Amino acid sequence: MEFVQSNPKLIVTADDKVYLASQPADVAERFNSLSRGEMLELFRQLGLAIQAKVVSHLSERNQVALATRLPRPQLSDLVSKMDPDDRVDFYNRMPEGAQQQLLLALAHAEREDIRMLASYQEHCAGAIMTSKYATLAPELNPEQAIARLRQISPDAETVYNAYVVDENRQLLGTVSLRELLLAGANQTIAELMVKEVIAVNADTHKEEVAKIVRRYDLMALPVTDAQNQLLGIITYDDILDVVTEEATEDMHKSANIGKLTTNLKDASIFQLFKKRVLWLVLLVFGNVFSGAGIAHYEDLIGAYVALVFFLPLLIDSGGNAGSQSATLMVRALATGEVQLKDCSKIMLREVFVALGLGLCMAAAVFGLGMMRGGSEVAMVVGLSMVAIVMVGSLVGTFLPFVLHKLGMDPASASAPMITSLSDISGVLIYFAIASQLLAF
Amino acid sequence: MEFVQSNPKLIVTADDKVYLASQPADVAERFNSLSRGEMLELFRQLGLAIQAKVVSHLSERNQVALATRLPRPQLSDLVSKMDPDDRVDFYNRMPEGAQQQLLLALAHAEREDIRMLASYQEHCAGAIMTSKYATLAPELNPEQAIARLRQISPDAETVYNAYVVDENRQLLGTVSLRELLLAGANQTIAELMVKEVIAVNADTHKEEVAKIVRRYDLMALPVTDAQNQLLGIITYDDILDVVTEEATEDMHKSANIGKLTTNLKDASIFQLFKKRVLWLVLLVFGNVFSGAGIAHYEDLIGAYVALVFFLPLLIDSGGNAGSQSATLMVRALATGEVQLKDCSKIMLREVFVALGLGLCMAAAVFGLGMMRGGSEVAMVVGLSMVAIVMVGSLVGTFLPFVLHKLGMDPASASAPMITSLSDISGVLIYFAIASQLLAF
Numbered sequence: 108m109e110f111v112q113s114n115p116k117l118i119v120t121a122d123d124k125v126y127l128a129s130q131p132a133d134v135a136e137r138f139n140s141l142s143r144g145e146m147l148e149l150f151r152q153l154g155l156a157i158q159a160k161v162v163s164h165l166s167e168r169n170q171v172a173l174a175t176r177l178p179r180p181q182l183s184d185l186v187s188k189m190d191p192d193d194r195v196d197f198y199n200r201m202p203e204g205a206q207q208q209l210l211l212a213l214a215h216a217e218r219e220d221i222r223m224l225a226s227y228q229e230h231c232a233g234a235i236m237t238s239k240y241a242t243l244a245p246e247l248n249p250e251q252a253i254a255r256l257r258q259i260s261p262d263a264e265t266v267y268n269a270y271v272v273d274e275n276r277q278l279l280g281t282v283s284l285r286e287l288l289l290a291g292a293n294q295t296i297a298e299l300m301v302k303e304v305i306a307v308n309a310d311t312h313k314e315e316v317a318k319i320v321r322r323y324d325l326m327a328l329p330v331t332d333a334q335n336q337l338l339g340i341i342t343y344d345d346i347l348d349v350v351t352e353e354a355t356e357d358m359h360k361s362a363n364i365g366k367l368t369t370n371l372k373d374a375s376i377f378q379l380f381k382k383r384v385l386w387l388v389l390l391v392f393g394n395v396f397s398g399a400g401i402a403h404y405e406d407l408i409g410a411y412v413a414l415v416f417f418l419p420l421l422i423d424s425g426g427n428a429g430s431q432s433a434t435l436m437v438r439a440l441a442t443g444e445v446q447l448k449d450c451s452k453i454m455l456r457e458v459f460v461a462l463g464l465g466l467c468m469a470a471a472v473f474g475l476g477m478m479r480g481g482s483e484v485a486m487v488v489g490l491s492m493v494a495i496v497m498v499g500s501l502v503g504t505f506l507p508f509v510l511h512k513l514g515m516d517p518a519s520a521s522a523p524m525i526t527s528l529s530d531i532s533g534v535l536i537y538f539a540i541a542s543q544l545l546a547f
Numbered sequence: 548m549e550f551v552q553s554n555p556k557l558i559v560t561a562d563d564k565v566y567l568a569s570q571p572a573d574v575a576e577r578f579n580s581l582s583r584g585e586m587l588e589l590f591r592q593l594g595l596a597i598q599a600k601v602v603s604h605l606s607e608r609n610q611v612a613l614a615t616r617l618p619r620p621q622l623s624d625l626v627s628k629m630d631p632d633d634r635v636d637f638y639n640r641m642p643e644g645a646q647q648q649l650l651l652a653l654a655h656a657e658r659e660d661i662r663m664l665a666s667y668q669e670h671c672a673g674a675i676m677t678s679k680y681a682t683l684a685p686e687l688n689p690e691q692a693i694a695r696l697r698q699i700s701p702d703a704e705t706v707y708n709a710y711v712v713d714e715n716r717q718l719l720g721t722v723s724l725r726e727l728l729l730a731g732a733n734q735t736i737a738e739l740m741v742k743e744v745i746a747v748n749a750d751t752h753k754e755e756v757a758k759i760v761r762r763y764d765l766m767a768l769p770v771t772d773a774q775n776q777l778l779g780i781i782t783y784d785d786i787l788d789v790v791t792e793e794a795t796e797d798m799h800k801s802a803n804i805g806k807l808t809t810n811l812k813d814a815s816i817f818q819l820f821k822k823r824v825l826w827l828v829l830l831v832f833g834n835v836f837s838g839a840g841i842a843h844y845e846d847l848i849g850a851y852v853a854l855v856f857f858l859p860l861l862i863d864s865g866g867n868a869g870s871q872s873a874t875l876m877v878r879a880l881a882t883g884e885v886q887l888k889d890c891s892k893i894m895l896r897e898v899f900v901a902l903g904l905g906l907c908m909a910a911a912v913f914g915l916g917m918m919r920g921g922s923e924v925a926m927v928v929g930l931s932m933v934a935i936v937m938v939g940s941l942v943g944t945f946l947p948f949v950l951h952k953l954g955m956d957p958a959s960a961s962a963p964m965i966t967s968l969s970d971i972s973g974v975l976i977y978f979a980i981a982s983q984l985l986a987f
Contacts, residue, residue: 129741129743130745130763132762132763132764253728256728257728257729260725260728260729266725266728267707267724267725284707284724285700285706285707288693288696288697288700288706289697289700301569303569305570320787321784321787321788321791322572323570323572324572324784324787325784326766326783326784343766343783343784343787344761344764344765344766344783346787347760347761347764347783347786347787347790348761350787350790350791350794351761351790351794351882354790354791354794354798354878355878355882357798358794358797358798358801358874358877358878359874359875359878361798361801361874361962362867362870362871362873362874362875362962363867363871364871364874364875367875370884371875371876371878371879371884371885372879372884372885372889372893376896376899376900376903379875379896379900380900380903380904383868383871383900383904384903384904384907386867387864387867387868387871387904387907387908387936388907388908388911390863390864390867391860391864391908391911391912392911394859394860394863394864395860395915397859397860398856398857398859398860398915398919401855401856401858401859402856402919405852405853405855405856408848408852408855409849409852412845412848412849413845415841415845415848415855415858416838416841416842416845417838418841418855418858418859419834419837419838419841419858419859419862419970419974420831420834420835420837420838422859423830423834423963423966423967423970424827424830424831424834426963426966427802427803427826427827427830427963427966428823428827430802430962430963431802431803431804431823431827433802434798434799434801434802434804435799435802435804435807435811435819436811437798438794438795438798438799438811439811439812442791442795444810444811444812445811445812449812453812456816456819459816460816460819460820460823463816463820463824464820464823464824464827467824467827467828468827468828468831471828471831471832472831475835475838479838479842496827522802522870522962523863523866523867523870526863526866526867526966527863530859530863534859
């Protein structure tokens with residue numbers, strides 16, 4: 108790997124891939140494919156400012172390597188230079204011993220800052236905020252305000268949004284740099300600022316924070332405590348990461364995959380095994396109930412073996428329809444499109460949708476039923492299809508609401524769970540109808 | 548509904564809900580629950596600037612109402628005032644007759660702007676960009692540049708990022724307002740600007756655009772044509788919407804739901820039916836193959852009815868494991884965590900993960916197999932479980948790569964599709980092993 112002399116902004120690697128050396132994300136990607144020794148070697152060659160930006164883009168494995176192998180003075184310089192939100196993520200990944208040593212080596216302000224940010228639970232606003240924000244006193248005029256922003260710019264995540272606070276750090280209002288530029292020279296910050304500030308508490312869930320930022324197109328969102336004192340801000344780039352990660356988490360939940368803390372590419376065989384096995388085994392035991400249902404009807408099956416032909420088809424259809432319903436509902440609840448109060452209206456609508464779907468699918472199998480077992484079996488299969496699809500869809504629609512009402516994450520209504528519930532009910536419905544209609 | 552006199556920034560409704568009247572998203576939410584007549588009545592009472600912001604947050608139904616019922620002079624004032632990206636979305640929703648009439652009523656510049664933005668396909672960068680951006684000439688000094696930004700501020704989506712162009716509108720570089728504030732008085736824009744600009748083409752897919760914005764934490768991303776001329780910019784708030792919508796779309800695809808163009812809450816019975824029925828019926832026919840497999844082994848089933856007990860359990864397990872694999876892979880491909888070149892490494896890893904999972908699940912059912920049918924059946928069930936889980940997982944892992952390689956959306960490897968493939972293979976594997984081991 109070499110830094111191209113003619114254009115020091117680019118790195119050309121041995122395999123001729125070109126990266127923008129000025130972009131931390133690109134530098135980190137290149138580093139992530141090196142051995143730890145090489146990575147450390149090249150990392151040391153970077154300037155401190157770039158180092159501070161690169162760290163948050165490195166893989167977990169590499170971050171831990173830095174934390175445990177960089178000489179302590181270098182590590183504390185690095186950590187002091189990093190943005191507070193990147194810094195606390197880095198800190199949280201370190202082994203406990205390294206954390207303690209690091210804190211001892213830092214200045215008081217940084218140590219307290221890390222402690223404060225690390226005290227918040229992982230899914231909260233507090234865990235993603237930064238403590239580096241721009242504040243202004245209400246009595247300044249625009250020219251003074253801009254001069255102050257210029258002055259504190261190196262220490263603020265953003266100067267485009269400034270927060271007006273009193274001497275107790277209580278949030279009085281916000282003002283944007285754009286407004287300052289356009290303001291008349293005699294106005295004060297107190298006059299210019301927006302007083303109804305949209306803010307969140309430190310314990311607000313990340314998903315809720317993302318909904319708010321998205322709804323109001325915010326560039327930055329202040330985080331306040333119960334006394335309305337400013338604790339930190341969350342910026343748009345971190346929200347973009349939150350939205351992407353939350354979507355990934357929900358998608359994984361829908362397939363009953365436990366929370367993966369590392370990048371998928373880097374995960375080990377054992378990690379992947381561990382995150383998936385629990386639910387798969389639980390679902391096996393859950394599915395035993397559908398087997399029990401079948402056991403109950405063993406004689407019927409022995410007499411009409413043609414019924415078995417349709418079994419996977421029917422229970423799959425219930426599962427598919429239920430998955431569709433659940434997917435729609437879980438996502439709509441997550442993005443805020445649908446709320447608890449809409450439940451009855453949506454369930455009623457689902458009855459009709461599912462009825463229509465069930466009838467279409469019954470029509471599709473009816474002909475097959477005739478061919479395989481005659482009109483009796485066709486009737487059984489057709490009726491069962493309608494019933495199974497309706498039950499599956501209604502369960503799939505209702506379950507996310509129930510979970511949401513109980514304060515749980517609707518995304519826990521996973522596809523395998525819905526499918527298993529549909530299977531059990533499907534088996535019982537199918538053979539119950541069969542035993543009735545076939546006079547067994 | 549009333550505007551509260553004491554605090555004109557709030558609206559208190561008859562049911563005592565309070566909305567921020569200053570926030571377009573809140574005003575629109577209130578409007579979306581009114582009848583069209585009431586909505587139009589109250590909309591007219593708003594100032595033009597707020598109207599222009601509110602439109603993009605209104606439901607599709609309400610936007611169409613505005614387009615068809617507002618008097619033409621009002622409509623063209625409104626459209627002229629709106630941001631270009633919101634405006635073209637509004638325009639695209641109008642019935643064709645209304646579109647034509649509107650274009651006739653607009654000034655030339657706005658008409659051409661709408662035509663240009665509307666010419667891009669829905670999934671492209673061109674469809675989400677705005678043409679309102681700040682440009683600077685390279686020879687300006689910082690003070691002149693800031694003065695210019697102040698001047699053009701009403702007409703630019705953002706003044707925090709400015710684009711340096713030559714007389715042919717070719718993009719030479721970018722400079723941020725923060726850099727301008729911190730720059731020395733004698734520097735020129737040409738010296739300050741960043742020359743390696745991260746930009747995209749107008750036909751770049753939205754998902755790709757989102758990956759880039761996320762990777763480099765961009766506040767705004769310029770869109771250029773083949774001659775490097777600046778066409779427009781995409782801002783962080785629109786990317787946040789893109790990421791959320793793309794995630795929703797992928798989740799729906801994973802359950803084989805067709806693209807819903809309206810809000811879930813507002814969708815009609817027929818719309819929901821239409822979006823879901825096609826795939827459900829197709830999957831029914833697909834599942835006929837698993838039935839055919841069963842038909843082939845009808846005699847075996849008649850002789851060993853206990854085998855049917857385990858059928859749903861086994862094929863479900865294959866489907867669950869396959870869904871997990873597919874979910875992990877589809878999402879990782881969508882967010883860029885995993886690329887095509889990682890395929891063989893990941894498939895190899897999956898062999899081991901799936902083997903481990905299969906053995907665990909086989910152990911779980913083995914005892915049951917003993918109870919229900921003796922050691923022979925237990926063997927058959929155990930072996931089948933391992934084989935079925937491995938095949939399901941590998942298919943679930945491999946299919947997204949195949950689709951991606953063929954240029955299709957990996958998210959088309961939906962859970963129902965994976966489940967159906969697992970079912971068919973599961974049935975064949977199970978009864979093949981059974982007929983071998985039970986010497987049938």
